[in-house]
Amino acid sequence: MIEIIKSAAAEINIDPKEVAVYLGYYSAETDKNTDKLIAECTEEFLACADFRACYAEIPVTDGEIDLGFRKIGCSSLKKNLSGCEKAYIFAATTGIEAHRLIERNAIISPLKGIVTDCVGSAAIEAFCDKINLSFENCEYLRPRFSPGYGDMPLECQKDIVEFLQTKKNIGMSLTESLMMVPVKSVTAIIGAGNEKNKCTGPGCMICSGINCPYR
Amino acid sequence: MNVIEKIRSGITYCDGGAGTLLQSWGLSAGEKPENWNITKPEKIIEMHRLYLEAGANIITTCTFGANRLKFNNLEEIVTAAVRNAKTACEGYDAFVALDIGPTGKMLEPLGDFSFEEAVSVFSETIKIGAKAGADLILIETINDSYEAKAAVLAAKESCDLPVFVTCVYDETKKLMTGASPAAMIAMLEGLGVDAIGMNCSLGPKQMAEIVPEFAKYSSVPVIVNPNAGLPRSENGKTVFDIDADEFSDIMCDIVRAGATIIGGCCGTTPEHIRKTVEKTKNLPFALPEKKNHTLVSSYTHAVEIGRNPVIIGERINPTGKKRFKEALRQNDIGYILNEGIAQNKKGVSILDVNVGLPEIDEAAMMVNVIKALQGVINLPLQIDTVDPVAMEKAMRIYNGKALINSVSGKEESMKAVFPLIKKYGGAVVAVTLDENGIPSSAAERINIAKRIIARAKEYGIDEKDIIVDPLAMAVSSDPESANVTLEAVRALHDMGIKTSLGVSNISFGLPSRSDVNSVFYTMAMQCGLDCAIINPFSDEMMKAWHCFMALTGRDENCSCYIEYADALSPVQTPNEAKTDMTLDACIVSGLKEKAGTVAAELLKTSSPLEIIDGMIIPALNTVGKGFEEKKVYLPQLLMSAQAAKEAFEAIKAAIPSGENNKGKIIIATVKGDVHDIGKNIVKTLLENYGYDVNDLGKDVAPEAIADAVISSGARLVGLSALMTTTVPAMEETIRILRKEAPDCRVMVGGAVMTEEYAAMIDADYYGSDAMASVRYAEKIYCN
Missing domain, CATH: 3.20.20.20 (Dihydropteroate synthase-like)
Incomplete structure (x- = not known):
């Protein structure tokens, strides 16, 4: 069964430092003007955002997941899911008004556009973390593993979106080129097992994109 | 009696959920119920009969997802579905609604599914259903007003049948894309829809709270088809928390609040409908009054x-x-x-x-x-x-x-x-x-x-x-x-x-x-x-x-x-307007308003070109160099760019046209790619440095980019792609450019790009950031 969760904006804590990382500061200190702008865009974003997620639990067999109409299995996912008996198929979004806000702010100025975009990235990550924490009642979770990571094809987006009926359940859909709309959305497979190992660090670290600045 | 006469003569009953019933008869997860119209027609007919026996006057064909995006044998499926429903109706005073569900795609401008494509997809199903003998079109479970409009236009242009529309509202009493009931009623009545309402997502209790909004604004009959409450998982099966007794009690309130066409959605069973008919059939019936809003x-x-x-x-x-x-x-x-x-x-x-x-x-x-x-x-x-x-x-x-x-x-x-x-x-x-x-x-x-x-x-x-x-x-x-x-x-x-x-x-x-x-x-x-x-x-x-x-x-x-x-109230004190800062200091510090004021002031003593070449460009270079050395970060770079732009605007009127134009550059995000924040940053910086940038926008076809290059005579093109899935469109654009405009250089950038990738698709240059694109432009246009 597909569970649907909504969160109020007040429950989402967007860390300005996280936004600064997306803006390219990494560990460097931000200046006062940038801090002000991040705060302003965060406030605007939270006023527009509509945090929704949906997920379903499914069994894992030999590192593979059976969606009924398709099996998902690839070497990096198998590695990620090793030792897991089940996994959560998961999708989350910050909503269509937040998408419009990013577009609107980008028209007002590229500066405001990029800062709002990075606020959105931090927001969806914070939202996913919050929901994933709620899964951790009786099991240990693997890092979120998304289509496009490692050798898991981006095409798996289609399967996840169809399986979770994301358009109906959380208002998220895919373009022909597999981009998610609204823009700040996430799909992932999250393994759950009884072993505590391999459970720390962001899921994207397994990605083969070694040039990625967010590693 | 036709269906319009029926809904004008008394409370009319729709059927209830199909999924739960079909699953209990063996429909597996992931299996498409529409296929059962052909493979197990007897089950589909049986389902319709159960609802007819329960008292439904309108039964919906099993065609919720039947469109050409999902089915190759659309005609066969839809024709069989209508036939099954008609067969079930024999002996009953009932009508067959051709069920039209959402496409699952997000329409433009936020998505990439065009409005006319949506109209065409809906039209195809509707034409088949109308030809097969459906009595009305029921457009349902729509959570986007634009998709609702596409479906209604398709219905109106494809047949003369009555059109009913029900959308999905949530606890905020809005559709997922934001529309209020009043907004939907205004649009759908304008399009000539015969009955309007809501279905799915909410149970009857929550829908009862929305019905007054419909009663207030709608001049056409109001439809309410709730779920059987909220779903929960029990022994691996999905069950709903409102039984037929409770459901039918609340449906009485819904009728009293103004709904005249009622039924059920997910989780409701023939029993829910039967009890609803029993309890509501003798309630007073009144058509909605004509509203004057x-x-x-x-x-x-x-x-x-x-x-x-x-x-x-x-x-x-x-x-x-x-x-x-x-x-x-x-x-x-x-x-x-x-x-x-x-x-x-x-x-x-x-x-x-x-x-x-x-x-x-x-x-x-x-x-x-x-x-x-x-x-x-x-x-x-x-x-x-x-x-x-x-x-x-x-x-x-x-x-x-x-x-x-x-x-x-x-x-x-x-x-x-x-x-x-x-x-x-x-x-x-x-x-x-x-x-x-x-x-x-x-x-x-x-x-x-x-x-x-x-x-x-x-x-x-x-x-x-x-x-x-x-x-x-x-x-x-x-x-x-x-x-x-x-x-x-x-x-x-x-x-x-x-x-x-x-x-x-x-x-x-x-x-x-x-x-x-x-x-x-x-x-x-x-x-x-x-x-x-x-x-x-x-x-x-x-x-x-x-x-x-x-x-x-x-x-x-x-x-x-x-x-x-x-x-x-005035916020600016007279002293604040004046500043001792130099223009380059204003730009380096990213002070937008001050940069404009100072530039306008400077114009009294210096020529526009002295200001540009002597102050603005050196200031931009200072910031740009800092960015390249990772001492200045993107927001600061852009603050300076905005300050420089403000200074340009202030002196623009004084510049003879073309004098500060260093050269034409075409930029675009390639076909299939709908994100352009990075490209916009590149544009801002290139314009700062005096280039005449023609921004073609996002999701731009290769041919359109080539046409723009040829007609403008630009010597440089900047292309952006965010995803691996859109890099082939970039490659195709470059291929066409090589053929049509061989002298034009191509620089590329975007999240997935690397130097190797750029070389592989035959680009001339890979720009790792916005400053890099400025440097490359300088190289091209200084030679």
Whole structure:
């Protein structure tokens, strides 16, 4: 069964430092003007955002997941899911008004556009973390593993979106080129097992994109 | 009795959920129930029969997901589905609804699924279903107003069957994409839908809270098909928490609140329907009264004309605006959007959109601007054009119920405009002139208004959707003109007819026009003016509106006025305007306003080129170098870029055209790619450095990029791609460019790009960031 969760904006804590990382500061200190702008865009974003997620639990067999109409299995996912008996198929979004806000702010100025975009990235990550924490009642979770990571094809987006009926359940859909709309959305497979190992660090670290600045 | 007579004669019952029933009969997870129409027709017929036996008058075909995007054998599936439903109905007094569900795609401008493609997908299914003998079209479980419009248009254009629409509202009483019930009712009634309502997502309790909204605004019968409460998992099976007894009890309340067509959705069973029929069949039945609200709507909300005076922002209009005309000629949609965003912030309720210019394709521009505006602004729009082709195209793709400007008393005008209003819905401004021109008396103008309203009725357009503009004419040429207009406004108001005025005409030829306009505006509001097209950047006009609202008891505790007046207080002290900072220091520090002021001041002592080459460019270089050395970060780089832009704007007028133009560059995000934040940053920096950048936008076809390069003679193109899935489009663009414009260099960038990747697709250069693109441009254009 597909569970649907909504969160109020007040429950989402967007860390300005996280936004600064997306803006390219990494560990460097931000200046006062940038801090002000991040705060302003965060406030605007939270006023527009509509945090929704949906997920379903499914069994894992030999590192593979059976969606009924398709099996998902690839070497990096198998590695990620090793030792897991089940996994959560998961999708989350910050909503269509937040998408419009990013577009609107980008028209007002590229500066405001990029800062709002990075606020959105931090927001969806914070939202996913919050929901994933709620899964951790009786099991240990693997890092979120998304289509496009490692050798898991981006095409798996289609399967996840169809399986979770994301358009109906959380208002998220895919373009022909597999981009998610609204823009700040996430799909992932999250393994759950009884072993505590391999459970720390962001899921994207397994990605083969070694040039990625967010590693 | 046909289905329309049926719903007008008493409470009508729809069927309930299909999924739960079919799963209990063996439908597996992931299996498409539509296929059972062919593989297990007896089960589908059995399901329909159970609902008919329970008392349903309308059964829905098992075609929820049946469209060409999901099925190759669409005709076979839909024909079988209608046949199964008709077979089940034999012996019952019941109707077959062709079930039309959502496509699962997000429409443009936020998604990539075009409106016409959506219409075409729905049309295909509807044509098959109508041919197979369905009695009505039920468009259901739609959570996007735009998709609802596409489906209704498809139905209206493909068959003559009645059309019912139910959408998915959530606890916030809105659709997932933001529309309120009033917005949906305005749009769907405008499109001529026969019954309107809601289904899915919520249980009966929550829907009962939304029904009054429907009862308040809808003039057509209201449909309510709730889920059986909320789902939960029990031993791996999905169960719902409201049983048939509780469900049917709440359905009684829903009928009492005004719904006359009721049934169920997910989790409901024949038992839910049977008990609902039993308990509600003897409740009093009344069709909804005809409502007199004049509504226009966007994809989120409706604006009612006739309560408080409504402000229509006039700034999206090239008349008398050099910069706006330039934006239209250069296809600078960003500039036009900014005009919309700024007016939105000033508090207008509707945006007028006029993009007519003799040398451009007005219809194409109108469509582009409306799509782009609806991507970022949720205000209803007033489509302002005299070109019937542009008007129809705009009304067709408009997401909501638009205000149309305008129709006149000329027969030719009414013949062109009224069929469009009838087909697409809309409220229309009717200007009181006819073949004989503008009458000089109020009485004659009112006569024209009456004639227009009577003529509209012949087309089936209600009086409430006609907003009369009795025309404000220059008081400088006729001292009676204001009196005549005001007399007409008052008389029309007393007759219950809504009015609108283009206020600023009144002051034509006079000094201090905004003073004259604002006093006239106040007088007109006092006479009952319902809406006015004004310049919201005029403090005098906005003051007049805020004061009128407060003085006529429409602004509780004067709170809006107080907020407005507080924001008006001067914030700048005289000393603050002056600064000792040099222009380059302003730019390096990213001080936008100061940079503009200082540049304007410098212009008194230095030539534009001295300022650009001696101060702006060196300052940009300082910041750019810092960015390259990772001492300055992207936000700071952009703050400096904005400050430099402000300085450029201040001195722009003094630069002979072309003198500071270092060369043309075309930039675009490639086909299939809908994100362009990175590309916009590149554009900003290139423009800072004096390049003439033609930004083609996002999701641009390879051929369009090649055409732009050839026609402009640009020697450099910048392409952006965010995803691996769109890199092939980039490769294809480069291939065409090599053939069509072999001398043009191509630089590429974007999240997935690397030096190796760029080489692999035959690009000349990979820019890792925006400064890198500036450096490469300098290399190309300095040689």
